[in-house]
Amino acid sequence: MSMLVIGLGNPGEEYAATRHNIGAMVVEELASRGGAALSAHKKTRTRSTVARLVGQAVQLGVPMTYMNVSGGPVSSLAKYVSVEPTDVIVVHDELDIPFGTVKLKRGGGSGGHNGLKDVTKALGTPDYIRVRVGIGRPPGRMDAATFVLKPFSAAERKELPFLVSDGADAVEAVLGDGLEAAQQRFHSPS
Numbered sequence: 058m059s060m061l062v063i064g065l066g067n068p069g070e071e072y073a074a075t076r077h078n079i080g081a082m083v084v085e086e087l088a089s090r091g092g093a094a095l096s097a098h099k100k101t102r103t104r105s106t107v108a109r110l111v112g113q114a115v116q117l118g119v120p121m122t123y124m125n126v127s128g129g130p131v132s133s134l135a136k137y138v139s140v141e142p143t144d145v146i147v148v149h150d151e152l153d154i155p156f157g158t159v160k161l162k163r164g165g166g167s168g169g170h171n172g173l174k175d176v177t178k179a180l181g182t183p184d185y186i187r188v189r190v191g192i193g194r195p196p197g198r199m200d201a202a203t204f205v206l207k208p209f210s211a212a213e214r215k216e217l218p219f220l221v222s223d224g225a226d227a228v229e230a231v232l233g234d235g236l237e238a239a240q241q242r243f244h245s246p247s
Contacts, residue, residue, distance in 0.1 A: 066078035072206065079220070083221055102122055131145065148224055157223075161240045
């Protein structure tokens, strides 16, 4: 296996449609594109599958644990399928990017994102690729932790399929063309 794509989120129906689960939604979309379905892999505490994307077999996974302890499952799955931490792509929600925008980078801090903080600790390096799916800032004085656990607004839900598709396109661009080419495509004003 050359690459591992992880979608961060929280388990359970109550969180399925929340902003914090956009990473898991993108990985579900990738599985669907690859004609695969995620299923429980108890050894690694993930839902995972192998999908054929841009001509290559790619391991997909979503931790079955809560966001703030997703590092263990990510690290376990990476070890299980023999993928180096630098070949892990983590798809996650990003408060500092406007809703509807996707950005890519390798490495960096966690920006207060507890899922990323835990993944970095478990992988032993921050040098994995991040597909940062913009969910925007909370309105008014709403706490960020409250905001990310809320469902998308009615207006956002109309745009959500496009955002999930853009996130999946970004992952496929990284897999097919490499990070730099994907960054040029997704970061240039359209």
